[in-house]
Amino acid sequence: MRSITSADTFPPRSHSAKRLSMLDAGARVFCGEGFAGANIDLIAVEAGVSRQTIYNHYGDKDKLFAAVVGEITERCTARAFAVLGTFPDHPADLEADLTDFAIRFIRNCVCDRDGKFLRKLIHMEGERHPELFASWRIGGPGKVWSALAARFARLAFAGFLDIDDPDVAARQFFSLIFTDLQIPSMFGEVLSDEELARSASIAVGTFLRAYGRRKAGAEQSRETALRA
Incomplete structure (x- = not known):
C-alpha cells in the first residue's frame, strides 16, 4: 500500500469540488483496499484534502463509505x-x-x-x-x-x-x-x-x-x- 504523506495545506477549492474529490478518492481506496483496509489518511492524500476535512464532512469511515455508495x-x-x-x-x-x-x-x-x-x-x-x-x-x-x-x-x-x-x-x-x-x-x-x-x-x-x-x-x- 502507498505510503501516506502529510496533507495539511492544499490549494483552495470549492465545497462541491472538495466533496467530489473526497467521494472519488474514497471509491478508489475502498475498491483497492476493501473497507477494512481503507483508512481516512490514505483517502485524504488521494483526495488532496486534510484528514480533518473528511471528518468534518462525514464524521467517520462508515458514513464516508455510505456517501460513496x-x-x-x-x-x-x-x-x-x-x-x-x-x-x-x-x-x-x-x-x-x-x-x-x-x-x-x-x-x-x-x-x-x-x-x-x-x-x-x-x-x-x-x-x-x-x-x-x-x-x-x-x-x-x-x-x-x-x-x-x-x-x-x-x-x-x-x-x-x-x-x-x-x-x-x-x-x-x-x-x-x-x-x-x-x-x-x-x-x-x-x-x-x-x-x-x-x-x-x-x-x-x-x-x-x-x-x-x-x-x-x-x-x-x-x-x-x-x-x-
Whole structure:
C-alpha cells in the first residue's frame, strides 16, 4: 500500500469540488483496499484534502463509505436513465435496434468507471453492509428495471413483443446483457468492441426467442396449411 504523506495545506477549492474529490478518492481506496483496509489518511492524500476535512464532512469511515455508495449509485442511475431515453420505442428493426440499445447500455452504464466501482464494492462489501446495499438495489436497479419494464410494455401493446409480465422481462433482459461481463469484470478485464457487440447480439437474440411476437407467423403457417 502507498505510503501516506502529510496533507495539511492544499490549494483552495470549492465545497462541491472538495466533496467530489473526497467521494472519488474514497471509491478508489475502498475498491483497492476493501473497507477494512481503507483508512481516512490514505483517502485524504488521494483526495488532496486534510484528514480533518473528511471528518468534518462525514464524521467517520462508515458514513464516508455510505456517501460513496450513494454518490456512485446516483451517478449510475442518472446515466442509465439517459441511455433509456434512447430506447427504441418505434423500432424499424426490433432485433437490431434492441442490440444497439444493449450496446449503449453496457458501454455507458456497465463498463464505465462508476459501474465498475459499484460492482466491485457490492462484491467485496455487500455482506458487511446489507442495509446499505438494499437501499442501493431499490434506488438504483429497482428504478431502472421499472423504467425499462414500462418501455417493454409499450412495445408489447404495439405488437412487437409478447409479454405477460414486463417487470420480469426487464430483469431478464438486464441479466442476459450482463451475463458475459460478470467473469471479465471480476478480474478487471475489458471486452473489445467486437466482443461487446457479439455479447449484446446473443443476449437480445435469446430475449426475443422468449418474448418475440409469434402470432403472425403461426397464423400464416395455419393459412398455408389450409390452402394446401
